[in-house]
Amino acid sequence: xxxxxxxxxxxxxxxxxxxxxxxxxxxxxxxxxxxxxxxxxxxxxxxxxxxxxxxxxxxxxxxxxxxxxxxxxxxxxxxxxxxxxxxxxxxxxxxxxxxxxxxxxxxxxxxxxxxxxxxxxxxxxxxxxxxxxxxxxxxxxxxxxxxxxxxxxxxxx
Amino acid sequence: xxxxxxxxxxxxxxxxxxxxxxxxxxxxxxxxxxxxxxxxxxxxxxxxxxxxxxxxxxxxxxxxxxxxxxxxxxxxxxxxxxxxxxxxxxxxxxxxxxxxxxxxxxxxxxxxxxxxxxxxxxxxxxxxxxxxxxxxxxxxxxxxxxxxxxxxxxxxxxxxxxxxxxxxxxxxxxxxxxxxxxxxxxxxxxxxxxxxxxxxxxxxxxxxxxxxxxxxxxxxxxxxxxxxxxxxxxxxxxxxxxxxxxxxxxxxxxxxxxxxxxxxxxxxxxxxxxxxxxxxxxxxxxxxxxxxxxxxxxxxxxxxxxxxxxxxxxxxxxxxxxxxxxxxxxxxxxxxxxxxxxxxxxxxxxxxxxxxxxxxxxxxxxxxxxxxxxxxxxxxxxxxxxxxxxxxxxxxxxxxxxxxxxxxxxxxxxxxxxxxxxxxxxxxxxxxxxxxxxxxxxxxxxxxxxxxxxxxxxxxxxxxxxxxxxxxxxxxxxxxxxxxxxxxxxxxxxxxxxxxxxxxxxxxxxxxxxxxxxxxxxxxxxxxxxxxxxxxxxxxxxxxxxxxxxxxxxxxxxxxxxxxxxxxxxxxxxxxxxxxxxxxxxxxxxxxxxxxxxxxxxxxxxxxxxxxxxxxxxxxxxxxxxxxxxxxxxxxxxxxxxxxxxxxxxxxxxxxxxxxxxxxxxxxxxxxxxxxxxxxxxxxxxxxxxxxxxxxxxxxxxxxxxxxxxxxxxxxxxxxxxxxxxxxxxxxxxxxxxxxxxxxxxxxxxxxxxxxxxxxxxxxxxxxxxxxxxxxxxxxxxx
Ligand code: FES
Ligand code: FES
Numbered sequence: 047x048x049x050x051x052x053x054x055x056x057x058x059x060x061x062x063x064x065x066x067x068x069x070x071x072x073x074x075x076x077x078x079x080x081x082x083x084x085x086x087x088x089x090x091x092x093x094x095x096x097x098x099x100x101x102x103x104x105x106x107x108x109x110x111x112x113x114x115x116x117x118x119x120x121x122x123x124x125x126x127x128x129x130x131x132x133x134x135x136x137x138x139x140x141x142x143x144x145x146x147x148x149x150x151x152x153x154x155x156x157x158x159x160x161x162x163x164x165x166x167x168x169x170x171x172x173x174x175x176x177x178x179x180x181x182x183x184x185x186x187x188x189x190x191x192x193x194x195x196x197x198x199x200x201x202x203x
Numbered sequence: 204x205x206x207x208x209x210x211x212x213x214x215x216x217x218x219x220x221x222x223x224x225x226x227x228x229x230x231x232x233x234x235x236x237x238x239x240x241x242x243x244x245x246x247x248x249x250x251x252x253x254x255x256x257x258x259x260x261x262x263x264x265x266x267x268x269x270x271x272x273x274x275x276x277x278x279x280x281x282x283x284x285x286x287x288x289x290x291x292x293x294x295x296x297x298x299x300x301x302x303x304x305x306x307x308x309x310x311x312x313x314x315x316x317x318x319x320x321x322x323x324x325x326x327x328x329x330x331x332x333x334x335x336x337x338x339x340x341x342x343x344x345x346x347x348x349x350x351x352x353x354x355x356x357x358x359x360x361x362x363x364x365x366x367x368x369x370x371x372x373x374x375x376x377x378x379x380x381x382x383x384x385x386x387x388x389x390x391x392x393x394x395x396x397x398x399x400x401x402x403x404x405x406x407x408x409x410x411x412x413x414x415x416x417x418x419x420x421x422x423x424x425x426x427x428x429x430x431x432x433x434x435x436x437x438x439x440x441x442x443x444x445x446x447x448x449x450x451x452x453x454x455x456x457x458x459x460x461x462x463x464x465x466x467x468x469x470x471x472x473x474x475x476x477x478x479x480x481x482x483x484x485x486x487x488x489x490x491x492x493x494x495x496x497x498x499x500x501x502x503x504x505x506x507x508x509x510x511x512x513x514x515x516x517x518x519x520x521x522x523x524x525x526x527x528x529x530x531x532x533x534x535x536x537x538x539x540x541x542x543x544x545x546x547x548x549x550x551x552x553x554x555x556x557x558x559x560x561x562x563x564x565x566x567x568x569x570x571x572x573x574x575x576x577x578x579x580x581x582x583x584x585x586x587x588x589x590x591x592x593x594x595x596x597x598x599x600x601x602x603x604x605x606x607x608x609x610x611x612x613x614x615x616x617x618x619x620x621x622x623x624x625x626x627x628x629x630x631x632x633x634x635x636x637x638x639x640x641x642x643x644x645x646x647x648x649x650x651x652x653x654x655x656x657x658x659x660x661x662x663x664x665x666x667x668x669x670x671x672x673x674x675x676x677x678x679x680x681x682x683x684x685x686x687x688x689x690x691x692x693x694x695x696x697x698x699x700x701x702x703x704x705x706x707x708x709x710x711x712x713x714x715x716x717x718x719x720x721x722x723x724x725x726x727x728x729x730x731x732x733x734x735x736x737x738x739x740x741x742x743x744x745x746x747x748x749x750x751x752x753x754x755x756x757x758x759x760x761x762x763x764x765x766x767x768x769x770x771x772x773x774x775x776x777x778x779x780x781x782x783x784x785x786x787x788x789x790x791x792x793x794x795x796x797x798x799x800x801x802x803x804x805x806x807x808x809x810x811x812x813x814x815x816x817x818x819x820x821x822x823x824x825x826x827x828x829x830x831x832x833x834x835x836x837x838x839x840x841x842x843x844x845x846x847x848x849x850x851x852x853x854x855x856x857x858x859x860x861x862x863x864x865x866x867x868x869x870x871x872x873x874x875x876x877x878x879x880x881x882x883x884x885x886x887x888x889x890x891x892x893x894x895x896x897x898x899x900x901x902x903x904x905x906x907x908x909x910x911x912x913x914x915x916x917x918x919x920x921x922x923x924x925x926x927x928x929x930x931x932x933x934x935x936x937x938x939x940x941x942x943x944x945x946x947x948x949x950x951x952x953x954x955x956x957x958x959x960x961x962x963x964x965x966x967x968x969x970x971x972x973x974x975x976x977x978x979x980x981x982x983x984x985x986x
Contacts, residue, residue: 063320065320073235073236074238078229079229079232079233079235079236080228080229080230080231081229082233082235082400082401082451083235084400084401084402084451084484085484085904085905086483086484086485086904087484087485087904087905087906089904089905089906089910090400090484090905090910092400119229120228120229121228121229123228124228129227129228133227133228134227136223136227137205137219137220137223137224137227138204138205138219139204139205140205140217140220140870140871140873140874142223142226142227143452143706143707143708143874143875143878144399144400144401144449144450144451144452144705144706145222145223145226145227145231145449145451145706146231146233146399146400146401146451146452147400148226148227149229152227170913171912171913171914171916172913172914174912174913175912175913175914176912177912177913178400178905178910178912179400179913180398180399180400180452180454180878180882180910181400181452181706181874181878182874182877182878182881183874183877183878183879183880183881183916183919184877184881184912184913184916185877185916185918185919186874186877187913188913
């Protein structure tokens, strides 16, 4: 099936099998390997991307469902050579170790901060509860997201 | 907050990780991100039965599917002598089943096709006719006479894999008989799984014309894998290149060699095309390497004042269908003999019997230095039981029995020489941090009101850094590790090590070690691991061995380079070598600090203007054979509240004070501790790979095998004491596993402490809410 998806601001077309999952469209057809696969039951969130600005687990969305939509992946966070505040905060606070969960975490956090610019730690934890991390114990991720929220508020202010 | 990489004198500072720059941009290069031209995909057919005879395999429909290139069965492999492969533990394991399957999800056939989806489609078309056999699931039953023999290939046929013991049985039994108090407890550490977020996988790329195999693989131990491969596949070792790209967590899961790997290599050699195999999460949890499954009975003796007298431990170790642990050769039960822990036992005895059952193979060291988690959990639980029996505060019991600082190096009754420790100071720091006395006061008040609050203690000692060559090898290869250092003419450094990080931050921490020794910044040092064509031979990253072995190699290699640099500096400064001083960043003539040369200036001279007669260049290679293991330790205190209505255990506080010797990067160390505590929390409360009576795996995916999310995970409070290792070049001990080793007992001890007024002395983990619910209902206190 022919589909057209705007990925990180760029219109892209592909011919996919109806059963192709969005995550494989991104990884294999478009070569955007920042989005990862960590499970087969929609639990880990390593595959989290934004579909029309809503975080989705791209392993549980068919590529054809994204037809006509816009998708943002971790590769779309950096603009004009500037890291997104979430990306710098993750590094500043050691919010990643192996980095396998990181792209999904960043996208889930991005969606949280859009809805809730000043989240409490408990809200951050809840917003990230669909994203598993086996390395960090989450604490530094929560700090990173809180700090990124502050930086973004300052940038806007 | 991280400090920048340009920070001078970086050792001991929270330097920003170099790894982050690519990983936060989604530019990591993990195994499944690699695509080679002409690459095919492999999928495995797995057994639905835990124990069955294979009557017939029909691959015709699968092979006929367009786009399928190859279907492999055990018979095909047997014809090539590859039906079995050696395990790192010295057993052997079926690659693809011949005649019989021994666990559910065992690999039975492999299908190679144009795409992964097509390979899966074809795998579903492979027809296997099974004759189910009775499954042996309970490891105790496996040892009973008349139990079906699982491994008919073994001689003599027996379900017992090994019997191992350490210590003095007779003296221990005599001491127990004389003891005023003896507490006996059976403690089970159930089967769990390391479950790194990235599953295992590989790409085999074989070029028939040259006979060269490049094998990309999610490996914690690339060199060991190369050697095993040379042994299994008969490919000359110099024609094998193992590349372990970015690895998405390992925790012991990525140490062994798996059937899917061998199948992919055989397929690549047959087809002369690259073949990729990546397991699904279900395959990961059901077939590639569980951990624990230790069934332990402990007897601990003490005199009436609480001074410990003797420790006796008997264990049944369920290894599944094949002993696919990665223990050092002489240690079939790993380093379980650390079981006397932090306490000064006059005598002790431990024995372990390894057993085959119809379960997935393994027994890997999951975030643990070979069965140390099991040992620590057991002794820390036993100390809790003893304190309860004696009516003593568990902290007081520990303070009474700690090995005192003046006894180090301490010779344990089970044969280890502990390098250093100051257990009392570490525990006192933890008590201060948490406000121990006030908490006990609060607990007394709450108990008076009928509330369930508990305080758990765990004061563990780990044993890591395997290991000294006189005792430690895997398949005969000594467990040294290595570093090769090259200082370029402009003073920048390339360092290659035999280890392979999976999130631990070696690219940064080893750069810090080297930079500190050479007066450079971490930015000046590029650390590379994971490519056997370029890295010096090493045994890899697991069992918290990287810092004690490769980290030591890095420091010693840098010192060797500095020694040569000193001679060059003498030449440049025109003074005698003995008159050259090193101030940490520059060489200068003694007493004249103003007139110095930097390492960069020396490096340039090494290539452009070496002293007459000196070989040019500035390099150092070290294969470091550690003189001893290191013994990190810690004191963990945990506070829980139990809700009598919902039976939920709420972890209110957790204070972890670790002593891992010299700290290279406190930010990284803290991160390791947070992660390990979270895994320990999961083991205490959430996780078990359980089986039903037919041997069906009951936790084959993340729906049943619970990984804690950010919501359940407690807030961690960390602190440290620093007792350097006297034999490590920079005094570091390793830390990655301490929190996973030490914390499960702290959680469980807290829950038992809360329930102790109800007469509860022991509960088996995981402490699911229903277990608490049962207790509360039985004792009539549920609300
Ligand atoms: S891959 Fe795990 S949720 Fe999508
Ligand atoms: S950093 Fe490894 S899974 Fe999160």
